Amino acid sequence: MIALGAHAEFIISAYAGVFLGLAALIGWTVLAARQTKRRLEELGDNQRSNGSAQ
Amino acid sequence: MSGFISVLTREIRLSLRGGGEVLTLVLFFVIVGAIVPFAVGPDKVLLARIAPGIVWIAAFLAMLLGLEKLFGPDRADGTLALYRLADLPLSAVVGAKVIAHWLTSALPLILASPVLALLLAMDGETFWRMVLSLLLGTPALAGFGAIGAAITVATRRGGLLAPILIAPLSVPVLIFGVGAISASGGPDQAQAAALLLAALSLMVVVLSPFAAALAVDWGED
Amino acid sequence: MSGFISVLTREIRLSLRGGGEVLTLVLFFVIVGAIVPFAVGPDKVLLARIAPGIVWIAAFLAMLLGLEKLFGPDRADGTLALYRLADLPLSAVVGAKVIAHWLTSALPLILASPVLALLLAMDGETFWRMVLSLLLGTPALAGFGAIGAAITVATRRGGLLAPILIAPLSVPVLIFGVGAISASGGPDQAQAAALLLAALSLMVVVLSPFAAALAVDWGED
Amino acid sequence: MTERHVHSSLCLKTFALGVGRGETVLASDIALCVPAGGGLMLRGPNGVGKSTLLLTLAGLLTPLQGSVALEGHDADFGPAYHYCGHRNAIRPRLTAVETLDFWRGINGNPALSATEALERVGLARQAKLDAAYLSAGQQRRLALARLLVSARPVWLLDEPTSALDADGQQLLAGLIGDHLAQGGIAVIASHDAIALEGLAVFALERRA
Amino acid sequence: MTERHVHSSLCLKTFALGVGRGETVLASDIALCVPAGGGLMLRGPNGVGKSTLLLTLAGLLTPLQGSVALEGHDADFGPAYHYCGHRNAIRPRLTAVETLDFWRGINGNPALSATEALERVGLARQAKLDAAYLSAGQQRRLALARLLVSARPVWLLDEPTSALDADGQQLLAGLIGDHLAQGGIAVIASHDAIALEGLAVFALERRA
Amino acid sequence: MTIDTTPKMTWWNRLSHPGQFVALTRPLILPLALLTGVLFAAGLWYGFFSSPPEKYMGDTVRIMYVHVPTAWLSQFVYATMAVSALGTLVWRHPMADVSMKAAAPLGAAFTAMALFTGSLWGRPTWGTFWEWDGRMTSTLVLLFIYLGIVALWRAFDDQLRAARVVAIFTLVGAVNIPIIKFSVDWWSTLHQPASVFRADGPTMPGEILTPLFVMFFAFTFLFITLQLAAMHTEVRRRRITTLERRAARGEA
Numbered sequence A: 001m002i003a004l005g006a007h008a009e010f011i012i013s014a015y016a017g018v019f020l021g022l023a024a025l026i027g028w029t030v031l032a033a034r035q036t037k038r039r040l041e042e043l044g045d046n047q048r049s050n051g052s053a054q
Numbered sequence B, C: 001m002s003g004f005i006s007v008l009t010r011e012i013r014l015s016l017r018g019g020g021e022v023l024t025l026v027l028f029f030v031i032v033g034a035i036v037p038f039a040v041g042p043d044k045v046l047l048a049r050i051a052p053g054i055v056w057i058a059a060f061l062a063m064l065l066g067l068e069k070l071f072g073p074d075r076a077d078g079t080l081a082l083y084r085l086a087d088l089p090l091s092a093v094v095g096a097k098v099i100a101h102w103l104t105s106a107l108p109l110i111l112a113s114p115v116l117a118l119l120l121a122m123d124g125e126t127f128w129r130m131v132l133s134l135l136l137g138t139p140a141l142a143g144f145g146a147i148g149a150a151i152t153v154a155t156r157r158g159g160l161l162a163p164i165l166i167a168p169l170s171v172p173v174l175i176f177g178v179g180a181i182s183a184s185g186g187p188d189q190a191q192a193a194a195l196l197l198a199a200l201s202l203m204v205v206v207l208s209p210f211a212a213a214l215a216v217d218w219g220e221d
Numbered sequence D, E: 001m002t003e004r005h006v007h008s009s010l011c012l013k014t015f016a017l018g019v020g021r022g023e024t025v026l027a028s029d030i031a032l033c034v035p036a037g038g039g040l041m042l043r044g045p046n047g048v049g050k051s052t053l054l055l056t057l058a059g060l061l062t063p064l065q066g067s068v069a070l071e072g073h074d075a076d077f078g079p080a081y082h083y084c085g086h087r088n089a090i091r092p093r094l095t096a097v098e099t100l101d102f103w104r105g106i107n108g109n110p111a112l113s114a115t116e117a118l119e120r121v122g123l124a125r126q127a128k129l130d131a132a133y134l135s136a137g138q139q140r141r142l143a144l145a146r147l148l149v150s151a152r153p154v155w156l157l158d159e160p161t162s163a164l165d166a167d168g169q170q171l172l173a174g175l176i177g178d179h180l181a182q183g184g185i186a187v188i189a190s191h192d193a194i195a196l197e198g199l200a201v202f203a204l205e206r207r208a
Numbered sequence F: 001m002t003i004d005t006t007p008k009m010t011w012w013n014r015l016s017h018p019g020q021f022v023a024l025t026r027p028l029i030l031p032l033a034l035l036t037g038v039l040f041a042a043g044l045w046y047g048f049f050s051s052p053p054e055k056y057m058g059d060t061v062r063i064m065y066v067h068v069p070t071a072w073l074s075q076f077v078y079a080t081m082a083v084s085a086l087g088t089l090v091w092r093h094p095m096a097d098v099s100m101k102a103a104a105p106l107g108a109a110f111t112a113m114a115l116f117t118g119s120l121w122g123r124p125t126w127g128t129f130w131e132w133d134g135r136m137t138s139t140l141v142l143l144f145i146y147l148g149i150v151a152l153w154r155a156f157d158d159q160l161r162a163a164r165v166v167a168i169f170t171l172v173g174a175v176n177i178p179i180i181k182f183s184v185d186w187w188s189t190l191h192q193p194a195s196v197f198r199a200d201g202p203t204m205p206g207e208i209l210t211p212l213f214v215m216f217f218a219f220t221f222l223f224i225t226l227q228l229a230a231m232h233t234e235v236r237r238r239r240i241t242t243l244e245r246r247a248a249r250g251e252a
């Protein structure tokens, strides 16, 4: 790792913030996908493609 | 045409018989103007400087207050569904409502604006520019308001949703509105702002009834 | 007691259901605050100076716009008449509603106030005074709001009568609220304003359920 | 239901009652006496004042003259009247079962549980549905279920049959019958017939 | 009424119509054909989808499948449907006559004047009263009067009898009869009987 | 949707069927995710190890590698939503609704990140976290519009109805955003002559451009991946609503 100069804290917090934001975004997407899939299975969906009716 | 007048008279009647609705708006407008001196302290120069902004904020917020009534009660009692079956096109109904909304919620503010000018230590010339600016700009607010109200009416919750949708859209109106009053940029800039404001209002007023009518038509069930 | 909790949970449920009434409220508060600079100009010193007034007006307005929902829908669908026949005294019903109103419309604002503080260039100390001032003052607004909404609903006017009634009553709250934030009068004055605010809130919160219940009881038919 | 819901000594009486809206008297000198277990049908043309009378009995409107009394009712049991009017007091975004639980909470004297009441009125399957999505007749059934979750001696029903299908009308007659059999009182304003024996009739007439 | 309101070649047809709310199909493959002068009663238990079907016919809900057509209607005459639903579309603070005048203004094809229509439904005396102060049955009559102030060939009525007294029911049957006699079409969802000869019946059934 | 039988249109028809859409695009997600990961790794490596400090701003220039891509995406996502809105209103494409709904929270998140990184960049370079500068301010307004759209989606119970109404608002916003941008620029210069130093004057050297572009593609592919995944979830969610309603009404 290189030295980040006088304003290291700003650079680090910018990257950390973006990292956290992206992690939250990805986590939320994955979690929502899991939940809906599980709920669909609970409901005994008969359509293999998981698509909507008709 | 006669149908258009029918809607217009109905709306105006309803809001005049409402007992003090217009008064409320005016009162609110004046209260906002009167609170600010308390916040900034009795510095007349400063007050005069921010006066255009305060007037526009007060007008904007006051017009938000009446939005709920634009379509909400009509939806609740089934009138909105019947509008969709009316001979008069829905966009004309909405257009009449926008005009009535402006007449009952913007015009009274403009008439009450001298009080605010007094409270905020505005000079005579600025006052006239303010009246012009309000006249030119409030139609755009009414139009945006109609779109916001139409979009949220199908959600059956009204309240704060319409204001948050249209407030960001109304930023240009505020900017040019204030620009048309304040002399800080010179008379040329004030005039340019007034022109831009007029153009914006024209565009919004012409287009908003169609957008709002579409939203009502597609949102209703 | 269980009846009181029933009303409380119902009100909170209604405002949390269907996607973020609270989100809307917070957005509204922040947007109103963020829109003011467009009107008064991007001068940070000036903004910091009028920030207390802006915060209080935004809070007042946000709470005002939610008032209609306090009794309006209950009246329209016949629930209010049934409250009068309930085992739970009407004043307790109203009390629960006032608490729920504060929880769902004032508390989120206070939690969101840091954003506004940032946008309006408020310094740390002022920020804390603002939080305190909002905490002390908003209960009074909720109480006055309940009275206004009750009187409105009783007169079937709906809409904007409540604001007109409570606007003058709320002026002291706004003035003391702003006074408790702004440092222009020195720390002593801010403290005195905060105390007055607290006293006002206490009085209003204790009395308003009874007053509002009376209004509802006499007004309904 | 439990013992204490049997109100054998009750009697709903009015004394020279005059009812009306504002200052307009719609009917005066009404002397009713409905004993425990008795049902009364209010009849009369549109606008004659049936709803007004019911509201006055419930105490929601003040009598213009005379008075209403419920003899034999112990005030400790809480309010005695269940009113069920034109409006169903149903709010969107609450499910049917939540709506009933709420009324059960604030009305006191709990009788059936919300689920039982829903079953009774034939809405068991709709229990978890947003109440505003119910059809007109289903909403009316939900409003009737409200009478079942808290026990009260007097039922005041304003056009309870409206929007109910044949099945629903029968259900309604059954509910009222049960209530009367337990010593309750019911006053019903309706233009439809109710399939129940032994209901007294009070006809309001238009004033000259 | 004038000549042009006689619509002899009209026919309201549905083709493999499927109706429902959101994505839930309530009824499908509905093939109706109501000729000019024909009345159709929709019957079925609560929640089966009568109101939904009426709204779909009116074009206020989009069909889930199939389509609705009104054959023989000249679009120049303006919208063809009068819908009269559960909600009366009556606003406080407007008098009865103002309310009707308003509908007459925006609905086109003026037929009776507001005062005549009020007389026809028996509200002549209440013409200048705030419409919200009318009783339930009177409000329903006012809603029916709305159908009379602008002529339209198709009436879609959702439980029009609700809150009407015996007199009102007769009035309703008379209004529908007159409308049909002039070659109009009426589709009526109701749990009550309507005293009119020759109404066809379409029964909706709960889906398995 | 009119049935089009010409063979070359079948992919369109297949895409307009939600179930088919999921089946068709699901295999894309994993490769896209891997690509995104590689791009991020490369971008970070370039950004921290192979690019020098900039001569005026020093190391803070590295904030640019996250700031500019997010700022760009904040606008690109809105464009995606606007096109989807057209798809809903004009072509009635069923997947357009879904795309519109999936994009809104993503756009809001990227906009928030642009604001966040921008203000962290502003502190060392301008000495303040927040300035009412034209570009920053219009990004803030954009964030409000995004959040408004998210709130609007959530306020509807019936997502099919919501789609068309939200589409109208999205398009009204699309027309208005350039006006907002213009007015904000006008406003900020009106009241306060440009006093802020901007970095976009000097042309950037290649060592800075490379990480910028790589990060830029990384973020864009991340958006595409998340958007697809969110669309799949939304399709399933609608199916769930249908099934739940059906269950509530007692049908199997």
Ligand code: HEM
Pocket: F064, F067, F068, F071, F072, F075, F114, F115, F116, F117, F118, F119, F121, F122, F123, F125, F126, F135, F136, F137, F139, F140, F198, F199, F200
């Ligand atoms: C909260 C604060 C800020 C916001 C909201 C913001 C927003 C934006 C936006 C919307 C863009 C346009 C992206 C595009 O081209 O599509 C952008 C680009 C850029 N910003 Fe920022 N910015 C902020 C602060 C800063 C600061 C403090 C700096 C540097 C000192 C900066 C430097 C740049 C550069 C170099 C670009 C790319 C070059 C260009 O397009 O001109 N930004 N920013």
Ligand SMILES: Nc1ncnc2c1ncn2[C@@H]1O[C@H](COP(=O)(O)OP(=O)(O)OP(=O)(O)O)[C@@H](O)[C@H]1O
Pocket: B221, D132, D133, D134, D135, D136, D137, D138, D163, D165, E021, E022, E026, E044, E045, E046, E047, E048, E049, E050, E051, E052, E053
């Ligand atoms: N706005 C809505 N959204 C979703 N579902 C609804 C909505 N309104 C009604 N439903 C459902 O659709 C079904 C049919 O309702 P509809 O109002 O058409 O019934 P109906 O036949 O008119 O019944 P009633 O005789 O009680 O009036 C009901 O089961 C109801 O739960």
Ligand SMILES: Nc1ncnc2c1ncn2[C@@H]1O[C@H](COP(=O)(O)OP(=O)(O)OP(=O)(O)O)[C@@H](O)[C@H]1O
Pocket: C221, D021, D022, D026, D044, D045, D046, D047, D048, D049, D050, D051, D052, D053, E132, E133, E134, E135, E136, E137, E138, E163, E165
């Ligand atoms: N809120 C009100 N204020 C003033 N007058 C009213 C009000 N409500 C009703 N009225 C008047 O009182 C009279 C009686 O109304 P009420 O609702 O009691 O009639 P009703 O017998 O129930 O009729 P219906 O069979 O139509 O329900 C009506 O003539 C009406 O005009």
Ligand SMILES: [Mg+2]
Pocket: D050, D051, D052, D158, E135, E136, E137
């Ligand atoms: Mg009645």
Ligand SMILES: [Mg+2]
Pocket: D135, D136, D137, E050, E051, E052, E158
């Ligand atoms: Mg129905």
